[in-house]
Amino acid sequence: MIRLEKLTKIFDTPNGQVVAARDVDMEVPEGEICVLLGPSGCGKTTALKMINRLVSPTSGKIFIDGEDTSKLNDVQLRRNIGYVIQQIGLFPNMTIEENICVVPKLLGWDRAKATSRAKELLDLVGLDANLFMKRFPKELSGGQQQRVGVIRALAADPPVMLMDEPFGAIDPINREVIQDEFLKMQAEIKKTIMFVSHDIDEAVKMGDKIAIFREGMIEQYDSPDTVLAHPVNAFVADFVGADRTLKRLRLVSVEEVADPNAPTVSRHSKAKDVLSAVQQSIARVAVVIDSDHKPLGYVTADMLEGARGNVGDLAKPLPAVVPFRADLRAVVSEMFAHDIMWLTAVDDAGRFVGVVTQPAVTGALGETYRADVAQAMT
Structure with missing residues (x-):
């Protein structure tokens, strides 16, 4: 000291x-x-x-x-x-x-x-x-x-x-x-x-x-x-x-704002079986993962509507992923670069750890302001 x-x-x-x-x-x-x-x-x-x-x-x-x-x-x-x-x-x-x-x-x-x-x-x-x-x-x-x-x-x-x-x-x-x-x-x-x-x-x-x-x-x-x-x-x-x-x-790190409960699905899952979970998610997206929990691609609620067959046949490549140790500057940069509102976060081994959304980033920036207002009111 x-x-x-x-x-x-x-x-x-x-x-x-x-x-x-x-x-x-x-x-x-x-x-x-x-x-x-x-x-x-x-x-x-x-x-x-x-x-x-x-x-x-x-x-x-x-x-x-x-x-x-x-x-x-x-x-x-x-x-x-x-x-x-x-x-x-x-x-x-x-x-x-x-x-x-x-x-x-x-x-x-x-x-x-x-x-x-x-x-x-x-x-x-x-x-x-x-x-x-x-x-x-x-x-x-x-x-x-x-x-x-x-x-x-x-x-x-x-x-x-x-x-x-x-x-x-x-x-x-x-x-x-x-x-x-x-x-x-x-x-x-x-x-x-x-x-x-x-x-x-x-x-x-x-x-x-x-x-x-x-x-x-x-x-x-x-x-x-x-x-x-x-x-x-x-x-x-x-x-x-x-x-x-x-x-x-x-x-703020990616780890602090990533949603670990965002839907993940196997590429062998049936489209109709995962539609409901995807519709209820914040980003209306599910990340397709392999047996090692590594992301392979993604599907959206719109893509699954009325679709038949396996999720793997519908999945699109992920535009980008961010390390969970990265800060939110990296998230915002990738979102702007790819014109997207969400990103997949991965750990050091490349395994899925969650999804980061634009509202989560905005919410993280507002926490200090809200905390101070709450403190002033008590």
Whole structure:
């Protein structure tokens, strides 16, 4: 857990004093990611750097797991905090293994323990330890170097990580991949993380909480869903964008809205036997599945009306399927692309898990608004 109390930083410049951060109050629960967001010069990076004392606070307190960090010297403090920056900063004359083991070596770990930790972390971010341990940074792509930079910060298993625009220099495709890898890793390691970004889409994807900064102060600190659904003022609303309702699509997974009770039928079923179930379904559609529960096609109520024979003879190919782990942006994109109002969702093995409809997507976006109205009325 990280707690900042009245944290303030004033810089003395030739033109007078500049307040970079003013009375920053916030608490990041253990195991959560908090994204600091705001325009350039708003104080977010200064707030981050005060935590590991790269910038010394003018006033205020910082607590990590309840301990006042002002009572620790710089070396003690920084050895308990992982730090990742956009420029990566790998040592070019060291192998990947040596880069990862820098802090464990400083802490006195024996070689076998440090090497084992390096292999474990490489595997965690999808890099084969047998291939990468003895390579040098120049032999890796930018995205691979960034992954190594992240896991190097984790090598000594610090309770807290600070990340300053860690994926900002990566191209959009690789950035998505690395973000996904990082979130999978975070689901296992559950570090407490402060993460600076300038990208609202990245913040919504990565953060359990978002802190919106302006002129050194926090304008709003809340969950991504609440920030998008209920910005506290015009500044926050403008910053997160006029399309903030659409951004909320990223926050809901297919699994959360798919109807697992949507009709499924064998291709050997008789058309007349399944018509009633299809007519009563929301999408008026049934998914045709094989013996392994994998979707083969679909039939609609209109197709079954008065039809004879087996469903398999009538079925049409599915226009698209979506993974149940995908977010609703993927659903909406596929619906627009194929001009349809429903999609079949599948699990990692390609088995049917439900049907997602356009009304279900709309309903999911409205839940936060309805909940707040209900709360206000109680």
